[in-house]
Amino acid sequence: MKLKIVQEDPWLEDYKEEIHQRWVRFQLAYEALTTKGEGLSSFASGHEYFGINFDKEKQVWIYREWAPEAKALFLIGDFNQWDRNTHPLTRDEWGVWEIVLPYAEYKDRLVHKSLVKVHVVAANGKQDRIPAYIRRVVQDEESKDFSGQIWSPESPFTWEDQNFTPDYTKDGLLIYECHVGMGLEVEAVGTYRAFADEILPKIKNLGYNAIQLMAVMEHPYYGSFGYHVSSFFCPSSRFGTPEDLKYLVNKAHGLGLAVIMDVVHSHAVQNVSEGLNGFDGSDHQYFHAGPRGYHEVWDSKLFDYGKWEVKRFLLSNLKYWLEEFHFDGFRFDGVTSMLYFHHGLTTFDHFEKYFEKDVDWDAITYLQLANALIKEVKPSAISIAEDVSGMPGLCRLPAEGGVGFDYRLAMGVPDFYIKMLKEKKDEEWDILEFWKELSDRRYKEKTIAYAESHDQALVGDKSIAFWLMDKEMYFHMQVGDENIIIDRGIAIHKLLRLFTIGLGGEGYLNFMGNEFGHPEWVDFPREGNNWSYQYARRQWSLAEDKKLKYQYLISWDKSMIAVMKQYHILNAPFADQVHADPENKVIIFTRGPLLFAFSFNPQKAIADYKFRAPSMGQYRLVLNSDDKQFGGFGRIDTSKAYFTDQKQQLSIYMTNRTALVFEKYD
Structure with a gap:
């Protein structure tokens, strides 16, 4: 049986059976989890x-924990003076432990903000652990020890976003990638509320229609950027309370901004005290046993996606964030690592690597289930895959032979840009290579393009602005201070962003601050920098x-976003190349109703530059990177009308390191 992606791509013909089997595996897994005909949502209610x-009906507190190989469990906390013997749990035949505490008896002891843990007796000894499904974790300021916390405020949060439904069909998906902790300018950890009040209006003003929140799930080490998760159902308490996070989401929705969560289901922190590792005394409860359960590069644990309770835990986690915090979708971190036993640490030079050797079918089935659940719980929600391998069908429905994501990240684009900046002189850049890198993506699989994300800004690497201008940014960013390095940097910074959003996909992403060329790198407080917050913040005042x-x-970024939205470029079909001139480093293409002209030439400005237009008529400029308001030299008359000649040619002034965008009008 040929599924749709095979019908549309003859290169996949040799793998039609493997593609069909991943659809079969999904169907079998879906049926197994939905035997009562209630959909996946019922199964994904583990939390x-x-x-x-x-339990409001029975007026009791109930604590349950899945720990099949544990010998004994005891609930401990400030409610019983942390006594490890007084409150044992009982085990059922499935390895689920339970204790029931009547409200009448515990109403003054087990209360809102009570601290709790579970004392686990197992083959690896006796340890105080944090319950796996706990909703809040807090850290003691003195001992630095983490504990679970009962979170049961008297009044529920009042949502005001009932009329908000994200709609990307008109403007496309424009994502502003954010980190709450480093979102403020002060040298401190930011908060959910401060970010909502101070930063969200800035993002809205720039024209983006979605934010992507990093580091939401609780993580013991701040410097992990939130990717070594310990408690999967806990909003990180270092930024505030669960209500504070709800306040942020609610305010974003009020501003018309969707909120996408950076979810980490690809691995978990190895820490025993804070995380899931060895919870029931075994090395294979939530994770694979032995070396397969350990990621050597990330120093973290790897989930066993074939297990029933692991699927319940992770799927419930997605449902919880969608329903409890009103998130509008997820960016799945580390998808490449999930898809393959080698975790992507190879070269993808043949189709067989996507379908045969080293492919983790359990992980693919889990991701198919996850995407199906997201649409079931919240049909407007989206999912984004962080995958560098280019697996065919990743963003197609399972019934078509796919995995079910809505978008994939164009991870090769920023790597390509950095490679060009590091390894080649401007004179050596090949515009056809640029075109191929940005336009080479799979048919009917939506892509989110980006020039750089948080990855490129981390210590040890540099943002594009810093690669371009480096230390000169410290001395020559004053208006009126002429500097050839700064001039080059500003010009190329603008070109790469417009080239990316205009050509690279159906969505666009920017990491906060990079739109205005935020200097330096991101470096979280650590012993090596004397626990400084100097580089773990965003200096908004620079752009203001x-x-x-x-x-x-920042003016360029705002204008660029406005033009993309006005002409619906991200939802337009693939771009068509109109003209390529490698010698002069000029490339011209159309997308939607607009004509994009780029000159990457480092020196030559060409008057009366002629090329065949896509159609006869009159054209006018709608965006010009050489305009003085964008730090250009003002060499081009923006009020001029452009007419095609009898040969359907346009003549323009193609200045060096310039991007021009035209529209045809009558």
């Missing part, structure tokens, strides 16, 4: 059964200071 929950050139870059 309502496991963990510490209050009219005496500095950062204003030009």
